[in-house]
Amino acid sequence: MQNSKVTTYDAIVVGSGISGGWSAKELCEKGLKVLLLERGRMIEHVKDYHTATKAPWEFLHRNQQMPLDLLKQYPVQNRTGFAITEATHHHFVNDLDNPYVEEKPFDWIRGYHVGGRSLMWGRYSFRFSDLDFEANAREGIATDWPIRYKDIAPWYEYVERFAGIAGDRDGIPHLPDGQFQPAMPDNCVEQHFRHAVNSQFPDRKVISARAAHLTAPTKEQMALGRAKCQYRNMCMRGCPYGAYFSTQSATLPAARQTGNLTVRPHSIVNSIIYDEKKGRATGVRVIDEQTNEWLEFSAKLIFLNASALGSTFILLNSKSNRFPNGMDDSGQLGHNLMDHHFHVGATADYENDLDKVYYGRHPAGLYIPRFRNVGPDKQAFKRGYGFEVYTNRQNWDQAFGLDGFGADFKDKATRFGIWQITLDAFGECMPYYDNQVYLTDDVKDKWGQPVLKMDVHYRDNETLMRKDAREQAVLMLEKAGFKNIEGFDSQAHPGLSIHEMGTARMGNDPKTSVFNRFNQHHAVKNVFCTDGACMTSSPCQNPSLTYMALSARAADYAVKELKKGNL
Template structure:
């Protein structure tokens, strides 16, 4: 299955093996296409290469910390990710070898995972459908171009993906958050059930619901046939899961693609650029540089799917410029590289929950609760456009809460053995408006170790996002106070774009080729056999996590491409 040199012309080439690339490889392979999956990083085998799995902190040299010297030399950006520690660092990109620039006065955290499976090994697994409120938003308020699709275009594909992935949650019938095909949710704790009742009674427009996640709480026969098992509620998912209980390329799409016999994988193959034939107006293949020895080779195929992540795919297109497309391949519109977005997590609120001293919980639930966007309808009275959702959850303090408090002797040791107070928290996830000036371009002279021009990123949150987070902190505080919680506090962070790890835009869809790179099937307006199905294709960010929509768009695009090939139009 793994190849290096190849003279074969493949039916489909998929670049990138993360969430979207894994799905594209699976769908093409199952439809009989001889498929080449090109991955710039190393091979990670399911179960075998989860080297940090099951190792407790006390058995690690620095109790799960990474040495300051190693962080400074290799992970000065990656360290900002919530999932980064000594048990997961091998799944993160090496900042020394993967440099990028930011425009003066801006900052950006580009979190990368360059290996087979990509960030599907590290993602937080929240999986929410988008609604027509999200797909209509640009058209209604004039920020960004109109999405060329609506919810009904994706509803079938959402269901198709969800049945395979396994999404736990509960039907809520909310207009702004369509229901999925659900496995049973994780249980709420007694305090969470109490807060849910009080919150929804006090604020009828605001619901506290189960977080919807790609976890197998009750595997179906289909999931068991994939070789996956039930979630053990260890909450150590980013180390890799040998149970296959959360969805990843390794646990789900890759095995299905491999068993067809139609899949080949070219690991350690850093894509330099796409090979374009101006006579036929087709992409003929890809130029790659070996990740290890820096040798060069080429692969050829009839259809090319870019699934290399938002910034990765755009970097490839920009570096594939030629006489026909001097500003980047498939960029007659001039918008390639523009309208970069992320989610804004810069507001929070928390409080103590009185009572419930006799209540606790079992296991470590790998996810929390969610307050869906209650600003989903436009309101001219609000000082900002769009809205935000809120992650939420309750927990009971344990011995770690005492590490910054005074104490000594037997009494203090005894106190360490007792659970503390119940706490509740809210964390905002705000929409970021698509703006032309938030952009990426190839650096004029700086290159990486493979000789590829570095990206220069110019991106900042606007006044709209600042006002949104101010409101989120205020509303969070109000909500917790009104339902009777104690010692309520709220505030804001100042994390830059990229910190949400939901990069979107830069090769957006659209109805008009003059202001977009792709059509409504993720197909290039300019080059018929070129598709981009990762976050680069997005016209807006909405407030929901985007990964489920990545998957639905990808399988829909493959289905379309297969039909177009059969009709001899590409």
């Protein structure tokens, strides 16, 4: 902890994940003294990635299973099927200390520590286009986005250059190209699938996934201690090479270089302090996670970056005479919660090219951008979905299913098995007003605070979309000559995609939105929000790159307004 006796700053940033790291970096580089508050513990780059270089045999249970007494602390986080292992469990929250209430099943996957989910994210980084920004207005639903692609395009370029995105310039109008480092090379299965689909389906295009991994680091990136991706694909443990973008590897060291940053971990922001006479926020109330002490910190600017639901909790809990129901005039706060629906598609085997292998482990595969409801194409459902495409080759664990013994068995067990491929669709969820979260005192967290109650479910539009995604995945694999094709639909709950959006949306009208076109609170002008809470709709692309761009853009605007004396 630095400067712990100082309680007044130019700006307070709440949350240190992808958007919070960007907000802190930008505000610091513009000369503001910034307090970055994180509710969880400190994780220092490299030295606190305790499992990053461990081999399987260095774990008590070979990283194959968790002790039952420890697993009981993660009943929600463990639903993902990928999160809780001996190598990664420490990056996910203890659900017993951090409960919430489910009116309907909702998987709230969280990481409370410096860096937040930037340490565990999937790293796919796609721009939105006007197909996305104009969708609500075109269909006459919800509220219109207050920005268009031209407003955010320069900021996409700005954050891409700093973060480092590997990809190709593919010339797809509704998935705009960006500033890319070289894409990761295809393996033989990816080459085959890409060629087969691109040649047989003129309405769709298989491309390299655009991922936040360095493949040709710039001088700026290397100066921050970052290096080229090593193809280990153990990213969720923390990357000691700084090869993928995270708060620890990129924005935090840049902010620290300015000398303007104070990081305070173990700081649970309970609410925003509102001054009735001044008509503005003056600071935040904080509970020290370790001591339970209540503290107050003051600032001219407040940036909410605590995650979509974290920021919404703070706004809902920021009650005053002016805002008896939370810091909102629109009645939209807590509503319109969206999350991509996924775990629907198909798997198959590829029985050719058995003499070929590949080097390393791919941390990113292929991507099929949205091809439904683009142009004249019209479906029974609104919006669309994209496919993430993963490939692998069976290794020695195929021997679990082999019969035999002796030398012949050993020989078979040490050979690679067949190639496999998975197409997993990520589909857009519509902004339904009654998909909502709200505060309840029925349950309290470890620190005596109310918790969020989730009342969210997918509807007919998502069901129709999933049916089409499954059928199209099977069809593409059939046309591409794969074998043993199986469609799947796991009926995943909202939340599992970990792309929560909405609940404090942007808009032009204060009567129908919480934040304006610059992510500025309509009524409390010195409060900004640039995480998933501000999203007006949920385009099927992964949203984190947009959070980065919105954060940089809002920080630029906020500092200019501050210097003009408008805040």
